[in-house]
Amino acid sequence: MNSLEEVTDFVKNGHKHYLPHISIDNVIFGYHDQQLKILLLKWKGLNGWGLPGGFIKRREPLSEAAHRILEERTSLSNLFLQQFEVFGDSPYRVKERNPKDFRDKFGLEVDEDNWLFERTLSIGFFALVDYSKVSVTTDFFTEDYQWWDVNEVPDLLFDQNEVVDKALLTLRLQIYHQPIGYNLLPSTFTLPEIHTLYETILGKELDQRNFSKKLTNLGLIKKLDERRNIGPHRAPYLYQFEKETYEEALKEGIVHTY
């Protein structure tokens, strides 16, 4: 959505194509180089940072909408993407929005009863990606994007800090019950790499020996015969996920701690 015509049509006629009153907010966790980050977009006019989000098409399945919205921004499909909560309690989520702001800030003429300004609940989804593989797209409403460290998320628009906090909490809870890493690591990776990934997501240290025992005992990863050459140090072995065990664990859940 880049041209003025497209945007005007979206604002004026969007309610014919999208469901009003419900939006999707995606919390996109990106991992790379031992850092866990979140994708934020800088909104024009509003002059603040917010989550990539969007609306559900009138005949579009919910999860398809979440994937489409994610793909529009990141060009990535087939990701692990999960709904975690509907936000509809905070003061912002109860009141109507203000069309005057919109007119001033975007220079678009809108009616008082435009669909965008009615009360809108938001369904939170989160996804995990390797952010070095992501090329982010901005549009008419957004002028910039940035990956922010999860520990340094700025004040966000609306109630979106709450959304991010809840997503992070859910992710950390989930890591105890489901395998994570398939979308975040290259197809072959080393033990130190996946070890650091888990430490980064959980925000705490994990004993390296116990950690590798755990993953190996669960049968989630298997050692290959190759090693990776990493400069002046001992070459680490490469591993890869055991696809079947991994999928199984995703479905059935794991009962354990790390």
Next chain:
Amino acid sequence: MNSLEEVTDFVKNGHKHYLPHISIDNVIFGYHDQQLKILLLKWKGLNGWGLPGGFIKRREPLSEAAHRILEERTSLSNLFLQQFEVFGDSPYRVKERNPKDFRDKFGLEVDEDNWLFERTLSIGFFALVDYSKVSVTTDFFTEDYQWWDVNEVPDLLFDQNEVVDKALLTLRLQIYHQPIGYNLLPSTFTLPEIHTLYETILGKELDQRNFSKKLTNLGLIKKLDERRNIGPHRAPYLYQFEKETYEEALKEGIVHTY
């Protein structure tokens, strides 16, 4: 909503008071006499069983709406009530509904574009109650109610079997991480009572000695000096929940299995 005037107004003008496109479905688990049941309503016209549900008022916080809808049916307030998933993927949740059916079945005249017939996502909530304390209310659309054993839920309207299945799954998962029982048991109860409650919810046997050790070690319940007189058998001791520990565990979660 009982009189014809009220109903007609709801159908015609409901969209002015409620948010269209989103509804709430409550899965109300009721426990009593060693049985875990679910509250279902029999719909007039549609001639099938379904969940008690409703719409969100335009300025009403989401969780308040869920509580209101629950209270309208059960007269119970302040219950443990939790959202667990938004349903928006199944074929029923994608297509529009059919106003012809409605006219035929309820004898109400409605326009093609009436708000009730647009596509509607549903937010699933579940609650836990002692069903002997519940007096259920029906209305214009519902002619009967019944508590159904969770293992004998009939074919439900729309996609609601999926909703019930997911609620039960969530409840069973949750019982491993949160204390349950405060809303389901009298203020004082015996060990066999809470033991059976957990067995019933999980649908499997739990060793009685290990179970009581667990709850006591976690500090969730405390033994009183009284006993309950239960006919021709040894009188069991009464217990009650440790309010502080219980609330703490609700907030923080428990890491354990049973």
Next chain:
DNA sequence: GCAAAAGTGTTTCAAGTACACCCATGG
């Protein structure tokens, strides 16, 4: 040979699981 990172095993402790007998009560 040295700096930097990888790899590897054992012990300890806590928690979960399995298991069976005696006790109390009312009829």
Next chain:
DNA sequence: CCATGGGTGTACTTGAAACACTTTTGC
């Protein structure tokens, strides 16, 4: 005294946690 249900303790097994030294590599 007997039928029914309540109450209690111990041994075993499993998994989590703590912990340090040797190996490899390129410079």
